[in-house]
Amino acid sequence: AQSVTQPDIHITVSEGASLELRCNYSYGATPYLFWYVQSPGQGLQLLLKYFSGDTLVQGIKGFEAEFKRSQSSFNLRKPSVHWSDAAEYFCAVGAARSGNTGKLIFGQGTTLQVKP
Amino acid sequence: DTGVSQDPRHKITKRGQNVTFRCDPISEHNRLYWYRQTLGQGPEFLTYFQNEAQLEKSRLLSDRFSAERPKGSFSTLEIQRTEQGDSAMYLCASSLLQGRMNTEAFFGQGTRLTVV
Numbered sequence: 726a727q728s729v730t731q732p733d734i735h736i737t738v739s740e741g742a743s744l745e746l747r748c749n750y751s752y753g754a755t756p757y758l759f760w761y762v763q764s765p766g767q768g769l770q771l772l773l774k775y776f777s778g779d780t781l782v783q784g785i786k787g788f789e790a791e792f793k794r795s796q797s798s799f800n801l802r803k804p805s806v807h808w809s810d811a812a813e814y815f816c817a818v819g820a821a822r823s824g825n826t827g828k829l830i831f832g833q834g835t836t837l838q839v840k841p
Numbered sequence: 842d843t844g845v846s847q848d849p850r851h852k853i854t855k856r857g858q859n860v861t862f863r864c865d866p867i868s869e870h871n872r873l874y875w876y877r878q879t880l881g882q883g884p885e886f887l888t889y890f891q892n893e894a895q896l897e898k899s900r901l902l903s904d905r906f907s908a909e910r911p912k913g914s915f916s917t918l919e920i921q922r923t924e925q926g927d928s929a930m931y932l933c934a935s936s937l938l939q940g941r942m943n944t945e946a947f948f949g950q951g952t953r954l955t956v957v
């Protein structure tokens with residue numbers, strides 16, 4: 726079955742510290758991969774996406790992610806976290822073969838708390 | 842362009858009542874998606890349209906749910922005879938398919954439904 730796993734439900738980091746959010750997927754075909762961020766009561770904002778090519782992708786707000794096909798992972802990283810990064814983060818996968826970038830399977834989400 | 846717009850932002854209804862939500866996608870986007878997100882979970886795909894055609898429906902979309910996109914622009918999602926289990930955030934997203942190229946999906950801020 727197709728699925729996305731975000732092993733960490735809740736993470737707390739200190740402001741200025743580095744961050745890595747994990748994402749593993751199970752997908753039978755070549756995937757499109759995404760990270761979205763959601764603030765309380767709000768919709769989803771795209772941080773970055775992987776369609777093809779370079780497996781290290783850069784996104785907005787200083788985030789990056791690396792696609793590792795052999796590990797079925799797409800971990801999100803940021804070298805220095807800001808208090809405004811506190812939010813919920815979702816990893817999502819779509820089918821590259823279908824070209825449908827909007828029909829996605831989402832992980833359960835990781836809530837990031839930032840300590841001053 | 843102001844992005845994907847959803848109305849209302851919040852809806853409280855009594856069990857058994859019908860409710861309708863509206864989504865206005867980004868103006869040139871020809872694909873439109875509906876998702877449901879319950880508390881503490883990632884969004885789950887419900888259905889999507891390409892122009893006015895509804896191309897796919899999830900098994901999550903019971904007979905009480907119906908979605909339309911009559912002119913290929915805005916869309917409505919109606920829930921008949923609401924149940925407490927329908928309480929959730931309903932998210933709309935849109936994307937642009939041109940030939941084989943598809944942009945990522947852009948999400949609205951959602952409609953929060955509470956069934957009492």
